[in-house]
Amino acid sequence: MDRGSLSGSPVTGSTPDCLSLVALGPARSGNTATMNALLVCELHAHSTWSDGFLTLAELVDLHGNADVDVLCITDHAVRLDDPSPNAVDAWTWPAYAAAIRAEAARALSEYGLILIQGLELSDNHEDPDLSAHALAIGLERYVSMDAGFVPALEEANNQSAAVVAAHPYTSSDVNAHRATRRIWRERDALRGLLHRYELFNRREVFTWVAAEGLPPVAAGDVHRAEHLASWKTLLPCDRDPAAVVAHLRSSGRVLLTPFAPEQAANLPIAA
Ligand SMILES: [Zn+2]
Numbered sequence: 001m002d003r004g005s006l007s008g009s010p011v012t013g014s015t016p017d018c019l020s021l022v023a024l025g026p027a028r029s030g031n032t033a034t035m036n037a038l039l040v041c042e043l044h045a046h047s048t049w050s051d052g053f054l055t056l057a058e059l060v061d062l063h064g065n066a067d068v069d070v071l072c073i074t075d076h077a078v079r080l081d082d083p084s085p086n087a088v089d090a091w092t093w094p095a096y097a098a099a100i101r102a103e104a105a106r107a108l109s110e111y112g113l114i115l116i117q118g119l120e121l122s123d124n125h126e127d128p129d130l131s132a133h134a135l136a137i138g139l140e141r142y143v144s145m146d147a148g149f150v151p152a153l154e155e156a157n158n159q160s161a162a163v164v165a166a167h168p169y170t171s172s173d174v175n176a177h178r179a180t181r182r183i184w185r186e187r188d189a190l191r192g193l194l195h196r197y198e199l200f201n202r203r204e205v206f207t208w209v210a211a212e213g214l215p216p217v218a219a220g221d222v223h224r225a226e227h228l229a230s231w232k233t234l235l236p237c238d239r240d241p242a243a244v245v246a247h248l249r250s251s252g253r254v255l256l257t258p259f260a261p262e263q264a265a266n267l268p269i270a271a
């Protein structure tokens with residue numbers, strides 16, 4: 001496959017420095033035939049519909065030109081009483097969805113890039129122990145945060161979206177930019193509502209996800225063009241939005257890799 005932006009072949013060396021690609025999750029029998037068709041996926045991206053700095057069209061062009069195969073648009077949804085002004089709400093959702101549909105058609109015809117509509121269900125509180133973000137990938141309808149985080153996750157599950165724990169910090173993480181510890185704190189209670197967990201968010205690593213053997217993904221949490229350089233998820237599934245969402249919802253194997261490292265700048269930690 002022609003993946004000029006990948007940092008190396010999917011072969012591991014004997015030292016961590018040489019490790020260019022990590023396979024995680026249970027292997028499935030009969031999977032080898034699909035391994036030649038890995039889809040490079042950005043599962044976590046924000047546009048100007050929330051707090052991203054790129055328009056939908058700019059996001060599509062950035063990822064299309066980099067030969068990314070799948071781009072999930074996950075702008076924030078927040079509670080009505082959240083002071084954050086940058087979010088998709090029930091009133092702007094129809095326009096947001098229409099804009100993504102229009103860009104999805106262009107992305108496919110110009111780049112062969114699959115666009116998938118979603119939200120980052122964002123429950124922000126002063127107390128990091130109460131705060132949590134989760135990606136809902138493949139939504140058909142808006143998901144309100146007003147009844148709380150758990151009802152929002154349940155609604156995303158009811159819509160058959162893939163639900164992914166985003167930047168799940170623990171009490172040992174010193175970064176307090178946007179500490180979201182509830183998913184880690186309530187990891188047993190929330191497990192049945194989450195299909196995947198970010199082991200990597202951009203260049204941060206959430207090691208407890210690996211330690212507990214949870215199904216991982218890597219995502220760039222793209223807000224700016226330079227976030228193209230981040231860890232990404234490779235999916236061994238059909239080039240089809242429904243297949244991507246179904247694979248993320250399953251326990252099927254994913255592969256994680258650094259992407260476009262030559263474009264990495266000094267990135268601030270952000271989520
Ligand atoms: Zn985000």
Ligand SMILES: [Zn+2]
Binds near residue numbers: 122167271
């Ligand atoms: Zn977030």
